[in-house]
Amino acid sequence: MNSFEFYNPVKILFGEGKVDEIANEIPEDAVVLITYGGGSIKKNGVYQKVMNALKGFKVVEFGGIEPNPKYEDLMKAVDYARKEQVTFLLAVGGGSVIDGTKFIAAAVPFTGDPWNLLVGGKAFTVENALPIGTVLTLPATGSEMNSGAVVSRKSTQEKYSFGSPLLYPKFSVLDPTFTYSLPETQVANGVIDAFIHVTEQYLTYPDQAHIQDRWSEGVLQTLVELGPQAISNPLNYDVRSNIMWSCTMALNGILSVGVPTDWATHMIGHELTAFFGLDHAITLAIILPSLLRTMRDEKKLKLLQYGKRVWGIETGTDDIRVDKAIEATEKFFQSMGIKTRFADYGITIDQLKPIVERFKQRGWKLGENKTITSDIIEAILKGAL
Amino acid sequence: MNSFEFYNPVKILFGEGKVDEIANEIPEDAVVLITYGGGSIKKNGVYQKVMNALKGFKVVEFGGIEPNPKYEDLMKAVDYARKEQVTFLLAVGGGSVIDGTKFIAAAVPFTGDPWNLLVGGKAFTVENALPIGTVLTLPATGSEMNSGAVVSRKSTQEKYSFGSPLLYPKFSVLDPTFTYSLPETQVANGVIDAFIHVTEQYLTYPDQAHIQDRWSEGVLQTLVELGPQAISNPLNYDVRSNIMWSCTMALNGILSVGVPTDWATHMIGHELTAFFGLDHAITLAIILPSLLRTMRDEKKLKLLQYGKRVWGIETGTDDIRVDKAIEATEKFFQSMGIKTRFADYGITIDQLKPIVERFKQRGWKLGENKTITSDIIEAILKGAL
Numbered sequence: 015m016n017s018f019e020f021y022n023p024v025k026i027l028f029g030e031g032k033v034d035e036i037a038n039e040i041p042e043d044a045v046v047l048i049t050y051g052g053g054s055i056k057k058n059g060v061y062q063k064v065m066n067a068l069k070g071f072k073v074v075e076f077g078g079i080e081p082n083p084k085y086e087d088l089m090k091a092v093d094y095a096r097k098e099q100v101t102f103l104l105a106v107g108g109g110s111v112i113d114g115t116k117f118i119a120a121a122v123p124f125t126g127d128p129w130n131l132l133v134g135g136k137a138f139t140v141e142n143a144l145p146i147g148t149v150l151t152l153p154a155t156g157s158e159m160n161s162g163a164v165v166s167r168k169s170t171q172e173k174y175s176f177g178s179p180l181l182y183p184k185f186s187v188l189d190p191t192f193t194y195s196l197p198e199t200q201v202a203n204g205v206i207d208a209f210i211h212v213t214e215q216y217l218t219y220p221d222q223a224h225i226q227d228r229w230s231e232g233v234l235q236t237l238v239e240l241g242p243q244a245i246s247n248p249l250n251y252d253v254r255s256n257i258m259w260s261c262t263m264a265l266n267g268i269l270s271v272g273v274p275t276d277w278a279t280h281m282i283g284h285e286l287t288a289f290f291g292l293d294h295a296i297t298l299a300i301i302l303p304s305l306l307r308t309m310r311d312e313k314k315l316k317l318l319q320y321g322k323r324v325w326g327i328e329t330g331t332d333d334i335r336v337d338k339a340i341e342a343t344e345k346f347f348q349s350m351g352i353k354t355r356f357a358d359y360g361i362t363i364d365q366l367k368p369i370v371e372r373f374k375q376r377g378w379k380l381g382e383n384k385t386i387t388s389d390i391i392e393a394i395l396k397g398a399l
Numbered sequence: 400m401n402s403f404e405f406y407n408p409v410k411i412l413f414g415e416g417k418v419d420e421i422a423n424e425i426p427e428d429a430v431v432l433i434t435y436g437g438g439s440i441k442k443n444g445v446y447q448k449v450m451n452a453l454k455g456f457k458v459v460e461f462g463g464i465e466p467n468p469k470y471e472d473l474m475k476a477v478d479y480a481r482k483e484q485v486t487f488l489l490a491v492g493g494g495s496v497i498d499g500t501k502f503i504a505a506a507v508p509f510t511g512d513p514w515n516l517l518v519g520g521k522a523f524t525v526e527n528a529l530p531i532g533t534v535l536t537l538p539a540t541g542s543e544m545n546s547g548a549v550v551s552r553k554s555t556q557e558k559y560s561f562g563s564p565l566l567y568p569k570f571s572v573l574d575p576t577f578t579y580s581l582p583e584t585q586v587a588n589g590v591i592d593a594f595i596h597v598t599e600q601y602l603t604y605p606d607q608a609h610i611q612d613r614w615s616e617g618v619l620q621t622l623v624e625l626g627p628q629a630i631s632n633p634l635n636y637d638v639r640s641n642i643m644w645s646c647t648m649a650l651n652g653i654l655s656v657g658v659p660t661d662w663a664t665h666m667i668g669h670e671l672t673a674f675f676g677l678d679h680a681i682t683l684a685i686i687l688p689s690l691l692r693t694m695r696d697e698k699k700l701k702l703l704q705y706g707k708r709v710w711g712i713e714t715g716t717d718d719i720r721v722d723k724a725i726e727a728t729e730k731f732f733q734s735m736g737i738k739t740r741f742a743d744y745g746i747t748i749d750q751l752k753p754i755v756e757r758f759k760q761r762g763w764k765l766g767e768n769k770t771i772t773s774d775i776i777e778a779i780l781k782g783a784l
Contacts, residue, residue: 015640017414022407028657029402222637224621225644232613240609252607255400255657259610268653272413272640 015223015272022267024159025185028259030251032187033060033149036067036104039185040147044102047095048075049115051107055151058195064106064149074098079107082287082294083114085129085167092121092128095144105148105183108200109155109207112148113163116181119144132165132174140178148186153193153258154204154295156211156265158186166288173284188262190254198245201257202350203295205241208261209234209346210298214277215270217306218382220315223273230269231323236260238324241350278380279305282391285369290361299352300359303344304397308390310336312383356399366395400608400657407652409544410570413644415636417572418445418534421452421489424570425532429487432480433460434500436492440536443580449491449534459483464492467672467679468499470514470552477506477513480529490533490568493585494540494592497533498548501566504529517550517559525563533571538578538643539589539680541596541650543571551673558669573647575639583630586642587735588680590626593646594619594731595683599662600655602691603767605700608658615654616708621645623709626735663765664690667776670754675746684737685744688729689782693775695721697768741784751780 027035040046046068055061065073076091095103095118105115121128123142131140150158157163162177193201216230237260243253263269282305283297292300310317314336321327321339330338347354356366373388380386386394412420425431431453440446450458461476480488480503490500506513508527516525535543542548547562578586601615622645628638648654667690668682677685695702699721706712706724715723732739741751758773765771771779 015414015637015644017417019410019412021410025404025406026656027404028400032402222641224625224641225617225648228617228620229614232610232617235613236609252400256607256609259400259657263610271411272644 015221016274018271020267020271021179022159022182024183024266026159026188026262027185028188028255030189030191032189033063033067036064036147036149036185036187037070040068040071040102040104045072045074045098045100046102046104047091047098047100047118048073048104048106049079049091049111049118050075050077050105051079051081051111053077054195055106058192060106060149060151060192064104068104074100079111079114081110082164082166082173083110083117085117085132085165086169088114088117088121088165089128091118095122101144103144103146105146106151108150108152108204109157112150112157112183113155113165115146115148116157116161116163117165117176119146119181120176120178129167132167132176140176140180143178143180146181146183148183149192150186150188150258151192152196152200152204153188153261154200154207156208156262158183158188159262159266164284171288173288175284186262188258190251190258193254193258194249196248198248198351199293201244201248202241202352203293204261205237205244205257205350206299206347206352207295208264209237209241210279210295210302211264212269213302214279215273215275217313217316217320218274218276219312220319221273226269226271226273227319229263231320233260233264233269234320234324238346241346245350274382276380276382278386281378281380282369282394285372289369290359290365292359296352296359299347299354300356300398301394303340303347303354304394306340306343307397308394309381309386310340312381312385354398356395363396363399370395400606401659403656405652405656406564407544407567409567409651411544411573411647412570413573415574415576417574418448418452421449421532421534421570421572422455425453425456425487425489430457430459430483430485431487431489432476432483432485432503433458433489433491434464434476434496434503435460435462435490436464436466436496438462439580440491443577445491445534445536445577449489453489459485464496464499466495467549467551467558468495468502470502470517470550471554473499473502473506473550474513476503480507486529488529488531490531491536493535493537493589494542497535497542497568498540498550500531500533501542501546501548502550502561504531504566505561505563514552517561525561525565528563528565531566531568533568534577535571535573535643536577537581537585537589538573538646539592541593541647543568543573544647544651549669556673558673571647573643575636575643578639578643579634581633583633583736584678586629586633587626587737588678589646590622590629590642590735591684591732591737592680593649594622594626595664595680595687596649597654598687599664600658600660602698602701602705603659603661604697605704606658611654611656611658612704614648616705618645618649618654619705619709623731626731630735659767661765661767663771666763666765667754667779670757674754675744675750677744681737681744684732684739685741685783686779688725688732688739689779691725691728692782693779694766694771695725697766697770739783741780748781748784755780
């Protein structure tokens with residue numbers, strides 16, 4: 015096990031009706047900016063519950079934050095928050111709304127060009143941020159309990175992640191009933207997003223980290239067991255509770271302490287979203303199986319362990335068991351209704367060339383061993399046609 | 400899954416040499432009181448490393464905090480801390496030193512009789528506390544990453560737990576090499592203490608909490624796999640790392656969110672320590688197997704799950720599998736060198752009567768179903784003769 019630091023001060027309020035308690039968590043004299051997405055919270059009653067809970071506060075709002083939140087749109091919220099002298103941000107939505115709100119939180123007090131917060135080096139780390147709370151409506155990204163965010167720029171087709179300990183939410187409300195009205199595809203996307211958050215931290219090489227392995231496997235097993243039920247039985251509170259908690263635990267930092275991490279699937283997936291507008295989870299579901307096949311030698315020991323503990327694969331040669339484990343993974347994504355090949359989305363090898371080119375120019379080497387060059391990325395993309 | 404709140408802001412600094420970084424975590428102008436136990440830290444070099452890391456601070460010290468820290472001794476530290484105008488407490492030791500230091504932290508600014516912090520009702524909750532840091536030398540209690548503590552009173556043979564969110568350590572250093580010089584019995588005690596912290600939160604009744612179950616099982620499996628190695632191979636960094644992290648994760652609150660908890664083994668065990676001075680872990684190792692046998696009907700479903708997932712027990716009738724699971728548990732404790740029967744410690748049924756009497760007078764009903772009355776406690780004690 016490697017040395018590490020772990021710190022996560024987010025207060026979780028979990029359960030039906032917990033939104034009623036948020037007034038206790040926000041400074042009395044706060045000017046609150048509620049941020050949200052496409053407006054589903056106004057149809058399913060969540061917006062009204064939040065407004066009821068905020069009685070007595072001065073509240074303003076900024077809606078319309080899109081999936082893969084755009085820098086250009088978020089800067090409008092930054093201007094608005096400055097004008098209204100907002101002192102507290104309450105993100106009501108999924109990972110995109112929360113990520114966008116983290117950017118707003120960092121950008122409002124930032125005196126330079128806020129784009130530098132995303133692409134800048136050390137000179138532009140976050141030194142100040144508005145406090146944030148969140149009311150989660152879409153379990154997926156884990157953003158409600160971590161300090162990172164991903165923001166895109168339309169004009170340049172770029173997607174960047176950034177983060178700071180100052181961006182941990184002060185609190186996050188996780189009410190499983192708020193997820194009842196989600197469309198099936200969003201539930202499926204969330205399960206797959208969380209699943210691949212775990213594999214990025216787990217499917218690397220053995221590093222004598224027993225708890226981290228067991229806990230990662232526990233999240234994966236839970237998603238495999240309950241993911242299909244979340245689709246087939248959408249109003250089951252227990253199923254939704256476990257899916258919600260799985261997604262939060264998948265990326266709150268506790269699984270990655272002291273172990274190598276990969277994140278190549280995400281790095282490649284981000285480009286697919288930037289170029290083709292594919293849902294984040296879909297990009298991951300396309301890339302992961304091919305990446306595992308391509309990197310099977312480096313990941314062999316962990317793939318065997320994963321096959322055994324998550325899928326019960328115990329027979330056959332090592333090669334056969336690795337095959338089976340990867341196949342089970344891809345089939346699981348498909349069983350959630352998510353297609354896993356570029357052809358399913360009408361994307362051809364020619365259209366993927368600019369992505370390989372971008373990685374070639376950057377010269378990045380991805381993966382837990384820093385061996386995934388642009389050549390290997392090309393192989394991974396071809397393997398997913 | 401039940402509704403819950405979760406909040407744990409402790410910063411963990413994990414790994415060899417991490418103590419060198421503590422100056423960054425303590426206010427520059429702090430007056431630091433180092434608290435410690437019997438002085439082993441002066442022999443194994445930990446004291447010197449801490450002092451080196453604190454160069455530039457005004458440092459005073461209070462040693463001699465005993466296992467099962469005593470109110471009477473801790474009050475001396477409270478007086479001393481007040482006299483020296485201490486502003487930061489650094490506990491260097493195991494759970495007893497950390498628990499004692501939590502009491503000191505709460506008692507120094509308390510204006511009433513500090514004993515009321517332990518036995519008092521709501522009128523005496525902690526409203527102010529000195530900040531604490533910890534340097535852990537004995538993995539066991541989890542106190543380094545939670546907000547609770549247990550303190551005893553010599554004069555009345557009482558042992559009480561208390562806690563407050565104000566008592567979370569600001570930081571805790573977990574350096575596995577600091578555990579290399581521990582005596583075998585302390586390592587064994589720590590493993591068993593952590594094991595039973597988990598069973599108190601897990602061996603109850605099924606509550607549709609998949610992550611909590613899997614994570615509890617993951618800690619138990621790790622302790623079963625590595626506990627004996629920690630004894631047989633005491634200088635193995637990886638083994639010690641995993642034991643240390645297991646003990647911390649066993650009682651930082653993440654395993655008990657949204658699930659029923661038992662804690663009867665601890666409640667009974669505390670009395671055994673108060674009456675006979677037995678090590679905390681030994682009291683738990685005596686009580687748990689007998690408690691599981693006595694409460695086997697209420698705990699049946701979880702005992703079957705535990706047997707299967709932790710011990711691989713899959714054959715036989717339900718009754719046989721429950722028997723096997725409990726037997727495996729008791730044998731595990733014995734394999735760590737801990738004896739599990741009162742007779743092994745020369746304690747007779749007559750000597751146990753005052754404990755039954757005390758529970759009868761209190762009228763407490765313990766356990767996840769509040770069904771463990773003094774009669775059942777008597778049966779549990781008899782079952783462990």
